[in-house]
Amino acid sequence: MLVDTLSSDSALPVVVTTGEPAGIGPELMLMLAAQGILPAGTVAIGDPDMLRQRAAALGLSVTVIECSPGEYPSGTHGLPVWPVALNEPATPGVLNPANADYVLATLALAVDACQKGQAAAMVTAPLHKGVIIEGGHPAFTGHTEWLRDACGVDEVVMMLATDTALHAASPSWQGSGDLRVALVTTHLPLRNVADAITFERVTRISRLLAADLQRQFGIAKPRIAVCGLNPHAGEDGHLGREELDVIIPALDALRAEGMDILGPLPADTLFTPRHLAGVDAVLAMYHDQGLAVLKYAGFGQAANITLGLPLVRTSVDHGTALDLAGKGVADPGSLNVAIALARRLAARRLSAEI
Numbered sequence: 219m220l221v222d223t224l225s226s227d228s229a230l231p232v233v234v235t236t237g238e239p240a241g242i243g244p245e246l247m248l249m250l251a252a253q254g255i256l257p258a259g260t261v262a263i264g265d266p267d268m269l270r271q272r273a274a275a276l277g278l279s280v281t282v283i284e285c286s287p288g289e290y291p292s293g294t295h296g297l298p299v300w301p302v303a304l305n306e307p308a309t310p311g312v313l314n315p316a317n318a319d320y321v322l323a324t325l326a327l328a329v330d331a332c333q334k335g336q337a338a339a340m341v342t343a344p345l346h347k348g349v350i351i352e353g354g355h356p357a358f359t360g361h362t363e364w365l366r367d368a369c370g371v372d373e374v375v376m377m378l379a380t381d382t383a384l385h386a387a388s389p390s391w392q393g394s395g396d397l398r399v400a401l402v403t404t405h406l407p408l409r410n411v412a413d414a415i416t417f418e419r420v421t422r423i424s425r426l427l428a429a430d431l432q433r434q435f436g437i438a439k440p441r442i443a444v445c446g447l448n449p450h451a452g453e454d455g456h457l458g459r460e461e462l463d464v465i466i467p468a469l470d471a472l473r474a475e476g477m478d479i480l481g482p483l484p485a486d487t488l489f490t491p492r493h494l495a496g497v498d499a500v501l502a503m504y505h506d507q508g509l510a511v512l513k514y515a516g517f518g519q520a521a522n523i524t525l526g527l528p529l530v531r532t533s534v535d536h537g538t539a540l541d542l543a544g545k546g547v548a549d550p551g552s553l554n555v556a557i558a559l560a561r562r563l564a565a566r567r568l569s570a571e572i
């Protein structure tokens with residue numbers, strides 16, 4: 219289970235940014251609302267007219283209820299929305315850089331609401347990084363780094379996790395257990411990854427991961443298994459020196475601090491049941507090393523959690539799926555998991571006062 223099963227008893231809503239307006243985010247939110255499975259106390263952030271048009275086009279019976287930011291109507295049926303106006307009309311599947319600022323404004327509203335105590339947590343539907351960059355934000359690399367800066371913290375960690383407790387009831391679930399995968403590097407070109415694997419970075423990310431597994435997930439002494447960077451974890455230096463020069467010294471330093479760390483292990487066999495037994499999280503060196511396995515294990519049934527933030531943020535395990543947008547065929551499973559997880563993490567923070 220991702221966290222212990224606390225029900226959210228916060229009176230505050232969980233806010234969900236509906237993401238790239240040309241992508242599947244808006245319709246996933248509408249699908250959950252139409253299916254009647256959105257928990258009470260969930261508020262969408264986005265353009266209400268766009269959401270109404272998207273619902274009508276897909277034949278989804280959802281009443282979009284526009285509320286002032288910070289307000290939440292109790293006891294109503296429908297989808298409460300805190301409005302942010304699109305800059306230009308959006309067409310499913312067609313990116314428009316003119317709406318980049320709209321997407322960022324939805325994020326800013328969600329952060330503001332969490333910081334002001336108007337929301338218990340934020341969940342993000344997918345945005346399109348490329349169109350945000352083209353829309354005038356050349357340094358943009360993703361929600362994770364944007365939230366780090368918006369919250370004024372030095373470092374955050376991207377972790378994706380499957381949750382058997384949430385999807386055990388799903389007939390499509392084929393997985394055998396929970397898997398949590400955190401990343402040392404996130405959105406970097408592959409050719410830059412090796413240089414970014416430094417002693418400081420490995421130790422900083424590992425400490426943050428362990429601290430948030432304790433704080434947010436209630437794991438008293440987390441066991442973390444760490445991937446090598448190179449094939450066969452470098453084969454004693456014959457297939458790359460990053461393990462010998464950087465990763466092993468970093469892990470030795472962490473062990474000396476009392477952390478329960480395994481590795482570095484060859485990444486191809488680390489993700490097998492024997493090596494994963496008793497492990498609370500895997501730390502992968504780069505994006506596709508860890509996330510390909512996570513998505514094989516539970517795509518559509520997993521969530522992304524940003525560790526190290528002063529607020530709760532979860533997200534989906536997928537992107538904008540422009541190829542599916544506007545067709546009503548995308549799977550809302552991960553958004554459902556992300557909302558449920560945000561509620562549980564928020565409830566845990568509330569009860570533990572963390």
Ligand SMILES: NC(=O)C1=CN([C@@H]2O[C@H](COP(=O)(O)OP(=O)(O)OC[C@H]3O[C@@H](n4cnc5c(N)ncnc54)[C@H](O)[C@@H]3O)[C@@H](O)[C@H]2O)C=CC1
Nearest residue numbers: 343344345346347348533534536537538539541542548549
């Ligand atoms: N949380 C976020 O905001 C994320 C944003 N992205 C962004 O999304 C954009 C597209 O990225 P891609 O790598 O193409 O990944 P993608 O996840 O959008 O699409 C990859 C494949 O998965 C399918 N897919 C995705 N979500 C699905 C769903 N809910 N149901 C059924 N099929 C689904 C798509 O149709 C496509 O075939 C990029 O700009 C990327 O940076 C990617 C991942 C997370």
Ligand SMILES: NCC(=O)COP(=O)(O)O
Nearest residue numbers: 359360361362363522533
């Ligand atoms: N592959 C995960 C991903 O791209 C999530 O990015 P972010 O926008 O949540 O930082």
